[in-house]
Amino acid sequence: MRKTIRLIPLLLLTWGVLPAAVRPVLAEEKEMKYPTLGTIERLDPRFDELIGPGAVIEKLAEGFEWSEGPVWIRDGGYLLFSDIPNNAVMKWKEGEGINLFLKPAGYTGEEPRGGESGSNGLLLDGAGRLILCQHGDRRLARLEEDGRFATLADHYQGKRFNSPNDAVRKSNGDIYFTDPPYGMAQGKPRDLDFCGVYRLSTAGQVTLLTREMTRPNGIGFSPDEKTLYVAQSDPKKAVWMAFDVKPDGTLGAGRVFYDATPLVGKQGFKGLPDGLKVDRAGNLFATGPGGVNVLAPDGTLLGRIDPGETTANCCFAEDGSVLYLTSDMYLCRIRTGTKGLGFEQE
16 A cells, blocks of 8 residues: 655755754865764774774764664765654765755654654665665555655565564565564554564565564675675674575575674663675674674674764765764764775776
């Protein structure tokens, strides 16, 4: 069932257009430099190849309720990301700052509801159309040219999803996504008594890949697509899992790729395993305790990029070498010495 949404005109943010709390970071008029924040922790010599000694974390904008799900739009050269509690997708572009791109973004119902109702993870399909993990509507949806949402998947075996959280597209067009309960309205019963990792095929078929993770969250493929990484945002077992991907696209054995449980609640280590991205060399840039944890393909923790606030997600952008971070109320970025998957030929 499709529901009409309203596309917000892409107006340059001013204090008269959006709430004063959401504002661009003022840049120098000519040089367009941004304030810096946070720390960079170097734990392995290989980290210097990925994040150079002179790299800094730039704060591009601030004042969001909870920023999430960044995705780079190459055709136009701008970033989209979710502000979940505000049920909005925001747009940031160099030289323009912040615009309100889409509202509602995750909940299109008429009845007021609490909780994390907005969109979370964002991605593009093969045609460049925006796909949203919609917490409030409990579905994967595609934004159509006419401004409507088309439901791609909203149930498994006749039962509604909890609240699709994050997703990644395989090279064949299949979408793999996680379904924890974070977007459920308070007091509402769950249809499913587990939190699954699913595949939505290009034919529209939903397959449960695993139900053994307590809080599956961020998700991403290795460069050869033979491994699927899934973050688990469970404070009792805060891990990143690695699953073998079978030739038919289903999952085989899973193993703990990295265990961050000892850091949960430790002073200076905000957050739980959340969104993740993979670079062309197979390194994971995984948000979690201490910011973005950079993990080598062999599971070694190389270093951390820490804006100082709980970091929910990240994505490679621009020419593929710039990493954007959604960190609580902030939108940040850092320049890297690598490139994300999908940018290898640029």
